[in-house]
Amino acid sequence: xxxxxxxxxxxxALQHHFADxxxxxxxxxxxxxxxxxxxxMFFGGMFLAYMVYRYMYYAAFVAGSQAMxxxxxxxxxxxxxxxxxxxxxxxxxxxxxQRKALVALLxxxxxxxxxxxxxxAIEYTGHWRDHQFPGANFHFAGPDPQHIEIFFSxxxxxxxxxxxxxxxxxxxxxxxxxxxxxxxxxPDYHNPVENVGLYWHFVDIVWIYLYPLLYLISHKxxx
Amino acid sequence: xxxxxxxGAEHENYLNKEYGIRSWLLTxxxxxxxxxxxxxxxxxxxxxxxxALLIRLELLTPAGDLVQADTYNxxxxxxxxxxxxxxxxxAVPAVLGNFLIPIMIGAKDLAxxxxxxxxxxxxxxxxxxxxxxxxTGGADTGWTFYTxxxxxxxxxxxxxxxxxxxxxxxxxILTGLNFIVTVHRMRAPGMTWSRLPLFVxxxxxxxxxxxxxxxVLAITLALVALERLFHFGIFDPQxxxxxxxxxxxxxxxxxxxxxxxxxxxxxxxxxxxxCFSRKRVFGYKFMAxxxxxxxxxxxxxxxxxxxxxxxxxxxxxxxxxxxxxVAVPSAIKVFNWTATMYxxxxxxxxxxxxxxxxxxxxxxxxxxxxxxAALGLDVHVTDTYFVIAHFHYIMVGGMVMAYIGGLHFWxxxxxxxxxxxxxxxxxxxxxxxxFNLTFFPQFILGYLGMPRRYWQYSPEYQVLNVLSTAGSTIxxxxxxxxxxxxxxxxxxxxxxDENPWGxxxxxxxxxxxxxxxxxxxxxxxxxxxxxxxxxxEVPVER
Amino acid sequence: xSAHVVPKKTYITVWGILxxxxxxxxxxxxxxxxxxxAIVALAIATGKALLVVLFFMGVKYINQKMTIVVIVAGIFWxxxxxxxxxxxxxxxxWS
Numbered sequence: 001x002x003x004x005x006x007x008x009x010x011x012x013a014l015q016h017h018f019a020d021x022x023x024x025x026x027x028x029x030x031x032x033x034x035x036x037x038x039x040x041m042f043f044g045g046m047f048l049a050y051m052v053y054r055y056m057y058y059a060a061f062v063a064g065s066q067a068m069x070x071x072x073x074x075x076x077x078x079x080x081x082x083x084x085x086x087x088x089x090x091x092x093x094x095x096x097x098q099r100k101a102l103v104a105l106l107x108x109x110x111x112x113x114x115x116x117x118x119x120x121a122i123e124y125t126g127h128w129r130d131h132q133f134p135g136a137n138f139h140f141a142g143p144d145p146q147h148i149e150i151f152f153s154x155x156x157x158x159x160x161x162x163x164x165x166x167x168x169x170x171x172x173x174x175x176x177x178x179x180x181x182x183x184x185x186x187p188d189y190h191n192p193v194e195n196v197g198l199y200w201h202f203v204d205i206v207w208i209y210l211y212p213l214l215y216l217i218s219h220k221x222x223x
Numbered sequence: 224x225x226x227x228x229x230x231g232a233e234h235e236n237y238l239n240k241e242y243g244i245r246s247w248l249l250t251x252x253x254x255x256x257x258x259x260x261x262x263x264x265x266x267x268x269x270x271x272x273x274x275a276l277l278i279r280l281e282l283l284t285p286a287g288d289l290v291q292a293d294t295y296n297x298x299x300x301x302x303x304x305x306x307x308x309x310x311x312x313x314a315v316p317a318v319l320g321n322f323l324i325p326i327m328i329g330a331k332d333l334a335x336x337x338x339x340x341x342x343x344x345x346x347x348x349x350x351x352x353x354x355x356x357x358x359t360g361g362a363d364t365g366w367t368f369y370t371x372x373x374x375x376x377x378x379x380x381x382x383x384x385x386x387x388x389x390x391x392x393x394x395x396i397l398t399g400l401n402f403i404v405t406v407h408r409m410r411a412p413g414m415t416w417s418r419l420p421l422f423v424x425x426x427x428x429x430x431x432x433x434x435x436x437x438x439v440l441a442i443t444l445a446l447v448a449l450e451r452l453f454h455f456g457i458f459d460p461q462x463x464x465x466x467x468x469x470x471x472x473x474x475x476x477x478x479x480x481x482x483x484x485x486x487x488x489x490x491x492x493x494x495x496x497x498c499f500s501r502k503r504v505f506g507y508k509f510m511a512x513x514x515x516x517x518x519x520x521x522x523x524x525x526x527x528x529x530x531x532x533x534x535x536x537x538x539x540x541x542x543x544x545x546x547x548x549v550a551v552p553s554a555i556k557v558f559n560w561t562a563t564m565y566x567x568x569x570x571x572x573x574x575x576x577x578x579x580x581x582x583x584x585x586x587x588x589x590x591x592x593x594x595x596a597a598l599g600l601d602v603h604v605t606d607t608y609f610v611i612a613h614f615h616y617i618m619v620g621g622m623v624m625a626y627i628g629g630l631h632f633w634x635x636x637x638x639x640x641x642x643x644x645x646x647x648x649x650x651x652x653x654x655x656x657x658f659n660l661t662f663f664p665q666f667i668l669g670y671l672g673m674p675r676r677y678w679q680y681s682p683e684y685q686v687l688n689v690l691s692t693a694g695s696t697i698x699x700x701x702x703x704x705x706x707x708x709x710x711x712x713x714x715x716x717x718x719x720d721e722n723p724w725g726x727x728x729x730x731x732x733x734x735x736x737x738x739x740x741x742x743x744x745x746x747x748x749x750x751x752x753x754x755x756x757x758x759x760e761v762p763v764e765r
Numbered sequence: 766x767s768a769h770v771v772p773k774k775t776y777i778t779v780w781g782i783l784x785x786x787x788x789x790x791x792x793x794x795x796x797x798x799x800x801x802x803a804i805v806a807l808a809i810a811t812g813k814a815l816l817v818v819l820f821f822m823g824v825k826y827i828n829q830k831m832t833i834v835v836i837v838a839g840i841f842w843x844x845x846x847x848x849x850x851x852x853x854x855x856x857x858x859w860s
Contacts, residue, residue: 048471053457084817092776154457
């Protein structure tokens, strides 16, 4: 397809090395999905470590899980699921060209994300104060404190990397919100909103697994 | 890079379209990015090679008399880390792959040109961290970072090295991601999967590994850093951690990584062998399937690096069996290259010499891999020079030769100039002789029991070590030669036309060097790959 | 691009099911199921994940086979990492 004759696509968002918008959008979406499977493998390494140590030190994992705050974890799960709803609705708004709704929904999504981060900050502060951060200051009153330190190491690593991904997600959604407010997205061009949505939902899915694995291991909850 | 004025009009191409450092540092042209990578990895090749020479110098004598033991540990660590992560992993994909894949499939660029540039900047940032690590004293963990040595017992720059490699890993991931989407979505009309050059198939398979394996290395190194900085305990036996967990995670990437470090070379060899046998590659379908099979099976064998580390015997048996399976597709490729040459019209050009070298040396390296996959034999030769010889035969005798051969083969396309053929052949021969002299004695040394990573050794090993060091100096000369005459050729080399080799492939149907958007008009492909006609003589400069 | 616009009601229904499943998994964790606890918890989590993938991420409505291949490949590779590693840990005490 030579550059000169194409009439169909004068979409200002079309990049020159693509033949048409459809090719560009398919490439971008496929690129996001391939990126997401790299993230599956990235978190996967930590899930393997979790699996190995839960297998080896089940009692310690039970004890560690019981020390987690059930309500913070559950509220955060609810917050993220709500944020996925608003994100999906935002994508839908971009597909049908509802600019105001799109911007509003993206802002609400970010707010949910910030709420999540806020609750995590409170949680982390509490854990830190209670000497539940690994290292020299770690202290756990209970059986098997050394293996419980491993549980907490994984807790901090897994939720820490998850929170980092949330933060990046909030920032990226912020950029998309700005462009949406400027009117960049509509029925003809909304692929970036979709792709950011894919990333957001993925981060939600990671938490969907972290929640039962970290907060709900045993049938007794102290929180 | 200035265009050299020539008698006659010079067509506009990707090199002379724009001048100035900004046009290079802000380029999104995959061909310019390939050259940026070429300069960067050549720089790191010299650094890694410098460490290698120091190692060989120390090993001239049985006593540890050149450097201290701790320093020696740093030498082999930095040699390995620099060569693997900053030279071999990017080499063919980021240089030749970046340059050629869009052209070979008839596209104007990769799917994500800006991400391509970003991947180079990420590589440079990782490289800066690696240089910082080296200049401030280096790490001495071995390139393998084994815990708990790396996490609990060393006070060298382990975190800096881990950060450098973590960052470089993202460069690799982005390159792989770009290639996968490009091959799926950017092929020109008529360029079906079954018409793709095998070089494209090989890089596609490599990209699958890069995308699925590298993230695991990333998280593993991150966990090592967290363990060092915050004493997490995940790999610390004193806290109940299992050092073998580190090894599982590390080798889950690092074994497939060795296939990242060979598959692109196999792709290069397929292109070269077809061209200089004037025949289509024998068994195209099997060749394409074989690279995919290697990429997939390569993920199933990692614990063969851990046979003596303490894994369960039953796991060892499973991994040993799987390791034998992965040799099958590799062997198929060797047979098919040979069958391609059978009754072909062979020309002994420089690229073809490198291809011959690859096929022979890769076969030796691969076979010795099978020795290592046998549990009983591995107990005897693991962690000896046998292993070192094995992987250098594949990575240096294989991949590096394929890379250099590919540089020669596509040099006219990249630069618009021919390199001097006699010097090319001389360098190829020098490299081949130097390589074998360096590494063959190491097979014997390993079998006789000389351990790896030791800076002193028993006197009875000295003769073989001296031979090996002598070989390494010859090898070094062989590597420097192409650098000199490639540079020379950019000013004085014979101007190349579109297709100096008479080769098949879309890249030979556009100008040398190509225009910025690769083709004046998007090609429409109606022919099969490697449509070589009658066997005819290749015009070669004598 | 994928032209299918999903009705708002679908999204809200999926959200509702996800909420219910969250409550379920929290309540079920209070029951002592022994070894089954982990399996039930992971099953519920996987159910939730599937809902997000199919509806929120739109996989139910796309016609690109390649997307499914990519997703399945990612999950399969994670499985390789876990299964083969556990082949070591699970059998260490056998001999």
